[in-house]
Amino acid sequence: MGxxxxxxxxxxxxxxxxxxxxxxxxxxxxDTREVREELTRRGYTDILIQMGRGSYIPSKSEGGDxxxxxxxxxxxxxxxxxxxxxxxVISHAGSGSIFETLRLGKPLIVVVNEDLMDNHQSELAxxxxxxxxxxxxxxxxxxxIIADMKVDSLIPYHxxxxxxxxxxxxxxxxxxxx
Numbered sequence: 001m002g003x004x005x006x007x008x009x010x011x012x013x014x015x016x017x018x019x020x021x022x023x024x025x026x027x028x029x030x031d032t033r034e035v036r037e038e039l040t041r042r043g044y045t046d047i048l049i050q051m052g053r054g055s056y057i058p059s060k061s062e063g064g065d066x067x068x069x070x071x072x073x074x075x076x077x078x079x080x081x082x083x084x085x086x087x088x089v090i091s092h093a094g095s096g097s098i099f100e101t102l103r104l105g106k107p108l109i110v111v112v113n114e115d116l117m118d119n120h121q122s123e124l125a126x127x128x129x130x131x132x133x134x135x136x137x138x139x140x141x142x143x144x145i146i147a148d149m150k151v152d153s154l155i156p157y158h159x160x161x162x163x164x165x166x167x168x169x170x171x172x173x174x175x176x177x178x
Contacts, residue, residue: 014039015086016049017079019094024056025139026092026111031058031070034143040068042146044088048072050079088151090142093121098128102157108134109145133157 016030027049029035039047049058049072063069076082079097083089083104090109091097101108110125129136132155137145170176 011046012044012087013046013048013085014044014088014090015079015082016047016090017082017097018050018052018054018092019097020052020075021092021113022053022055023092023111023113024054025113025115026090026142027051027054027056027058027072029111029139029142030090031056032143035146036068036070038143038146039088040066044068046071048082048086050074050076050082093125095121095124098124098134099157099159102128102133103159105156107149107151107154109137109142109149110134111137111139111142114138128157131155 014030016026018026030047030049036047045063046069049070051058051072051074053074058070058072060072061067061070080100083101083106086106088107088109089101090111091101093110093112098108098110110129112122112125125134125136128134132153134154135145135149
């Protein structure tokens with residue numbers, strides 16, 4: 001073997017999901033040199049983008065030479081495996097994606113689609129960010145959120161126990177408490 005030391009850089013993947021809709025602003029934000037460089041600086045090695053119905057095609061990259069590898073796809077029957085494999089998730093503000101990621105205990109940046117009318121999703125993202133379960137961004141602020149984030153400071157999300165509420169409803173409706 002000689003005197004050479006082989007070092008393997010562990011894979012740290014950022015999974016980006018836009019859900020089933022189009023959210024080109026998020027894909028474009030992740031595809032900027034500034035965001036890629038910031039993720040690389042933070043030790044991430046790969047970006048995998050689920051781009052949905054969007055028309056913007058991000059730049060693929062094999063990585064290497066201190067640059068981040070980038071790949072993308074449109075849809076998958078399930079994103080659960082991608083979420084489990086991720087070191088960081090950057091997601092649209094859909095409640096399903098948010099809660100699935102939080103249940104897995106993954107660091108999460110939620111990016112709100114400002115082009116949606118009556119954007120109730122931003123209220124959920126803001127509330128969960130205020131509770132320190134995730135980071136909240138808009139496409140133009142994504143790079144700054146990544147630069148400032150401290151994933152160790154996030155508080156794990158624990159879903160509430162609905163049993164007491166269900167028992168109260170059952171008792172009110174006259175059902176037995178089995």
